[in-house]
Amino acid sequence: MRVAIIGMGTAGVSILRQLEAHSYFSELDIDVYDDPQNMGQGVPFQNDSAQLLINLPSKDMSLNAHDASEFFNWYETQNQFKFDNATYLPRFVFGHYMKSYLEKFNQQYSNIHLITEKATEMYLEQGYEENARIQYFVCTNHQQEACRQYDYVFLTVGTMAYHDPYHLKGLKGYIPSPYPTYETLNEVDSTDDIAIIGTGLSSLDVIRYVVKHHPNLPITATSRHGELPSVRGNMIDITLRHITKENFESILRSHFGVVPLESMIRLFKQECEDYNIPLQELINRKVGDPIKDLKYDLAHPEILGVFQSILETIKENMNWIWNSLSLQDQEVFMKKYMPILKANSNPMPPRTARLLIEEISAGHVVIKKDLADVQYKNETYIFKYHNQVEPDYFNVVINATGPKTQLKDLDDDDAFIIDIANRQIVQPHPMGGIQIVPETNQVISPRHGTLPHLIAIGQITNGINQARNGVNMIVRQSVQAVKSLYDFHEQIR
Ligand SMILES: Cc1cc2nc3c(=O)[nH]c(=O)nc-3n(C[C@H](O)[C@H](O)[C@H](O)COP(=O)(O)OP(=O)(O)OC[C@H]3O[C@@H](n4cnc5c(N)ncnc54)[C@H](O)[C@@H]3O)c2cc1C
Incomplete structure (x- = not known):
């Protein structure tokens, strides 16, 4: 059976791990797609500053549905990365843990093929005979001859591009995404005044990097409510007794x-x-x-x-x-x-909270609420607030407003998703992302109905999987999705 995994971040690697664990694995022929930079690591766990920490204790987050401490144990046994405090490890370390599986499998098995390009189009073919099975074609580089044929496809493309609420994309000094944080200052002068739009988790990521590396402080982080995420307390095991x-x-x-x-x-x-x-x-x-x-x-x-x-x-x-x-x-x-x-939910580690208190108290970071509008005039960004008469002026703006959730807001940065929506393979869910069957992650196409062998996992399913796209939840969905694949394989072999 020919299988494609489009996107090799957390969900993609997780699917591959589940596939590999099965006794019929050698009967599959698997192509995995991603660009060389993200292949095996994905976006949240890409190489970046060591200050960006995973948001769960290291012993509680892994790609193994049966062993939450697998990542921590992996960390303990390798020698490449060592940190004094390993309670919450840097995110990129988790990325290397994921990638280590991809590299191991790639060396070990001849039925896995890494295609270091992004998918640009996908289309379906279905014969007219009774019970004809849909075949999926995944293409790269907009070339018809670069399309490959599959029986089963996992759509694991991660988050969509960031919101651009003030329509600033493309302007000089506007950094549309905060990741990787260590590239945000590449084009910034040491005298520039910097503002960050957004006060959520990605804003905290970029604050911590900029405050350490930019000499002209303070930096201002602002949003409508100006609220920071909460701080992680002492978590316990819960059994729900009423919401059952x-x-x-x-x-x-x-x-x-x-x-x-x-x-x-x-x-x-x-x-x-x-x-x-x-x-x-x-x-x-x-x-x-x-x-x-x-x-x-x-x-x-x-x-x-x-x-x-x-x-x-x-x-x-x-x-x-x-x-x-x-x-x-x-x-x-x-x-x-x-x-x-x-x-x-998704609280910040206590260590990050203590650091923020220090930086705010020292006057290095200003958190502002009531942001009303941002305009660009004479190479300057003008920030207007509901609660302040005079605007603020900045030369550089880092956008940390979070990824888009609705298909209608997408632009060229998400051309692949626009393409498959345009071909009526996927359709928008009213609450965001695309329509899938909640229990199985099967895509519901407006043209073909439920596509039993096109499985979407991750942020692209956010309308159905509200607030359910953390690592551990993605792993659980992958286990279920791979079980369905092998059930089908069993029927046809
Ligand atoms: C900044 C940030 C930090 C987070 N931290 C945590 C955390 O600490 N703990 C936690 O549990 N959750 C965390 N999350 C939640 C996170 O969304 C998931 O944990 C997880 O990483 C998402 O996995 P994914 O596979 O959906 O996306 P990703 O891991 O990003 O993988 C998607 C991949 O698809 C690729 N791709 C995109 N388009 C194409 C295409 N057309 N063709 C081929 N490949 C494509 C991308 O390059 C990327 O590599 C975080 C999220 C963010 C945004």
């Missing part, structure tokens, strides 16, 4: 096949009550002063850790939770509850 499949099934039966949002929120509150979480206090704890907010989180690691653990466990189960809601309730959830979920 059984409870959801019983609600579905009595509510015409959906779980009303208020029922879900009631069950969530019961989960929190079981752990004595002061819910109102925690969700309203931010006072708008970044130092006070960071210190609060650092001072309450126990209760925050439990709260974050509940949210993390919910995220792990988000496929059936999210897809039990009606579309209308999903929209309400996005407006009312998603900001709370986001603000309290």
Whole structure:
């Protein structure tokens, strides 16, 4: 069976690992696609500053669904990278751990082929005879002769390009993406005034690099709300007792096949009550002063850790939770509850929080809220705020607003996704990304219906997999997807 994996970051490598673990592996012929730089490492875990840390303790994040400490054990046994504090290792180390598997497999097996180019087009062919199987053609370089034929395709292309909310792309001094952070200052003069748009996790990444390497401080990080992510507390194992499949099934039966949002929120509150979480206090704890907010989180690691653990466990189960809601309730959830979920999940390591407090206190970093607009005039960026009469002026702007989620917002940077949407292989999901079957990750095409052998995993599925694209969740989806591939292989061999 001919298999393609398009995109060799976390999801792609994870799929390959699952494929390799099976006794029929040698009966597959596998092409993997990515550019030479990202092949095996992906974007979040590419080579970058050692200050950028993974957001889970090193012992809790791995590509092995049965052994969360596999990455840490790999780190301990290799000699290339050593750090004094290995509790949260740099992200690029995780990238090398992933890549080590790709390199090992590539040397060991002749049925894996690395194609160090990005896919540019994909199209389908289906014969007219009964039960004709769809064949997938993946092309590179816009050349028809560079198209290869497959029975099974994994679409694991990662995040879409970054938002550009103020339409600044292409202007001098505008850096459209913060990664790799160590390249953000390549074209920047030492006297330039720098602003970062966004105050989320990628903003923190770039703040830490710029503050260490740029002499003209302070740097300003700004957004509409000006809120920093929360700080990781002491996480615990959680078993959900109220948000369970059984409870959801019983609600579905009595509510015409959906779980009303208020029922879900009631069950969530019961989960929190079981752990004595002061819910109102925690969700309203931010006072708008970044130092006070960071210190609060650092001072309450126990209760925050439990709260974050509940949210993390919910995220792990988000496929059936999210897809039990009606579309209308999903929209309400996005407006009312998603900001709370986001603000309290994917927290920063405590070490990063302490460093930020130091830099803000020293006057090296300014966090500003109420950003209203950014304009470009006379080679200067003018930042206007709702709460400030005079604008701020900067020469350089680093965009850390996060990746786009809706297909309608894409531009040439995501030409491949636009291409497959244009060929009606994929279609937008109203909540973002593309339509897939939640349980199996099979793509739902507007032209061909459900495509059982075209599997999408990762950020491109964000409408269905809301908040469910961390490493461990991707690995779980990969296990399931590869099981389906071998079930099919078993039928046809
Ligand atoms: C900055 C950042 C930090 C994160 N940190 C963590 C963390 O610490 N822990 C955690 O659990 N999660 C983290 N995440 C969440 C993260 O999204 C996932 O963990 C994971 O890396 C995503 O895997 P992926 O395979 O979907 O994307 P990626 O790992 O980015 O892989 C996608 C790959 O597809 C390639 N590609 C794109 N288009 C094409 C094409 N047309 N043809 C061929 N190849 C293509 C890209 O080059 C890339 O290599 C982080 C996310 C970001 C953005």
